[in-house]
Amino acid sequence: MIPNRRSLLQGAAALGALAALPLPAQPTILHPSSELLPRGHQRRVVVLGGGWGGLTTARDLRSTAPDLEVVLIEKNPFFWSCPLSNKWLVDVVDTQFLQHSYSATARRHGYTFVQTEVTDIDRDQRRVHTARGYVDYDWLVVSAGIRVSYEPWFGNDRKAIKETVTHFSSAYVPSAEHLDLKQKIQAFKGGTFVMTLPPPPHRCPPSPYERACLIASHFQKHHIPGKILILDPKPRIAPIGLGYKLAFEDLYPNVIQHIPQAAVRDLDPFNKIIKTTAGDFKFDDAIFMGHHQAADLVWKLGAIGRSPDGKTTQWAKVHPEFYHLPDDHRVFVIGDSVGAVSPQFGHYPKSGHVAQRMGQSVARYISAQAKEQAMKPQLIDNLCFMLVNTEPLEAISVQFDYTMGPNGHLLQTQIDDNERSASLWREDLRWYGNAISHMI
Numbered sequence: 001m002i003p004n005r006r007s008l009l010q011g012a013a014a015l016g017a018l019a020a021l022p023l024p025a026q027p028t029i030l031h032p033s034s035e036l037l038p039r040g041h042q043r044r045v046v047v048l049g050g051g052w053g054g055l056t057t058a059r060d061l062r063s064t065a066p067d068l069e070v071v072l073i074e075k076n077p078f079f080w081s082c083p084l085s086n087k088w089l090v091d092v093v094d095t096q097f098l099q100h101s102y103s104a105t106a107r108r109h110g111y112t113f114v115q116t117e118v119t120d121i122d123r124d125q126r127r128v129h130t131a132r133g134y135v136d137y138d139w140l141v142v143s144a145g146i147r148v149s150y151e152p153w154f155g156n157d158r159k160a161i162k163e164t165v166t167h168f169s170s171a172y173v174p175s176a177e178h179l180d181l182k183q184k185i186q187a188f189k190g191g192t193f194v195m196t197l198p199p200p201p202h203r204c205p206p207s208p209y210e211r212a213c214l215i216a217s218h219f220q221k222h223h224i225p226g227k228i229l230i231l232d233p234k235p236r237i238a239p240i241g242l243g244y245k246l247a248f249e250d251l252y253p254n255v256i257q258h259i260p261q262a263a264v265r266d267l268d269p270f271n272k273i274i275k276t277t278a279g280d281f282k283f284d285d286a287i288f289m290g291h292h293q294a295a296d297l298v299w300k301l302g303a304i305g306r307s308p309d310g311k312t313t314q315w316a317k318v319h320p321e322f323y324h325l326p327d328d329h330r331v332f333v334i335g336d337s338v339g340a341v342s343p344q345f346g347h348y349p350k351s352g353h354v355a356q357r358m359g360q361s362v363a364r365y366i367s368a369q370a371k372e373q374a375m376k377p378q379l380i381d382n383l384c385f386m387l388v389n390t391e392p393l394e395a396i397s398v399q400f401d402y403t404m405g406p407n408g409h410l411l412q413t414q415i416d417d418n419e420r421s422a423s424l425w426r427e428d429l430r431w432y433g434n435a436i437s438h439m440i
């Protein structure tokens, strides 16, 4: 657990590479209109996005459907885990916990990895277009995560969006933003540090509060006179509200202030002023979490749902347990992009745990389809551990379980474990180790 400076620096260099996305020259196949991977005799599953959902799907398909060819397409050169990244920001875990090689993983499990950006999807031709050429599929699984949108705050003001992304981005997708944020936290000398939360639904609901705790612990440890204002659009902290409240009050009473009902009304990133429904604040530095929506690829797929009044829901409309599109049983969207699945609780939690469960389920379902077998839907679960203290290391947790209600709607139960403890932190490490070993 002790951070290793050499590997942190290696990780930093590798994260820097993410920013530039330096695709190696591929003179023979670079033309986007040529076929990138000619078909063999096997039927093919193409998985888009090498995050938590995509890596799990690709790996599980090799064991559940060994007769199918599996191709994973991902734009980044290596896997970077968002789970545990808050701990990495303040040196609780090392870079090698988070970062893994795609090519070594693909070789190990026997599928094809292609590093390139997917630019479009043609469902009529069952074809994926990429920056390096097109790839045809028989089954398609899209696990492309989220996109962060600042348009609800800035409209078309590209200058304000650029300023916000450049200086105050949230590091909520696998990208070089994580390195920028770590450097920003290490360089912070004191003053007001503002964190906004996106309106729900958003990626990993408890993780912004965890991040606040860990940055606060860093301030205390290094005697940095910083104050963290959490501007939360929700009326109260959720999930694990009590556990977080106690952590803020007991551990960081002079550092963290949680302000509920604070939806962003106006943001001036140049003069560092934010106006919210709970008041106006000046800040010295900030993490601005824009609105979360389904990834761009889901919009390109034409899979975004519509509400009864005809507006887009911003999230994918899929079968609540099989995750295929309503009009195409061979095209799936999984992970954080998935939209509401139940009138009782709306969205599944947008977590790596859920994305992994969906990936496992889709791999089994595709295998059953390939063998022309029927498959019963499988219920999933969710489990998240959040570190709130670093001296000693202590975590809290939340668990969600799902059942099928009598009227055919999914039902959710939630169990918060609000009592911070070292044993929950150990469970977190175990959970993460198991999850990663299922993907890598």
Ligand SMILES: Cc1cc2nc3c(=O)[nH]c(=O)nc-3n(C[C@H](O)[C@H](O)[C@H](O)COP(=O)(O)OP(=O)(O)OC[C@H]3O[C@@H](n4cnc5c(N)ncnc54)[C@H](O)[C@@H]3O)c2cc1C
Pocket: 048, 049, 050, 051, 052, 053, 054, 073, 074, 075, 076, 081, 082, 083, 084, 085, 086, 116, 117, 118, 119, 143, 144, 145, 146, 171, 172, 173, 174, 203, 204, 207, 295, 297, 334, 335, 336, 337, 350, 351, 352, 353, 354, 355, 383, 384, 385
């Ligand atoms: C700070 C933080 C802490 C978290 N902590 C936890 C936790 O403790 N437990 C937990 O369960 N979850 C946690 N999460 C949530 C978890 O990271 C996400 O729920 C999970 O990653 C979702 O998986 P996914 O496959 O949908 O998306 P991702 O894992 O984001 O993967 C999407 C992939 O698609 C790729 N992609 C997107 N568009 C394209 C394109 N056009 N071409 C090629 N590739 C593309 C992306 O580069 C990315 O690699 C946390 C998240 C954050 C930000």
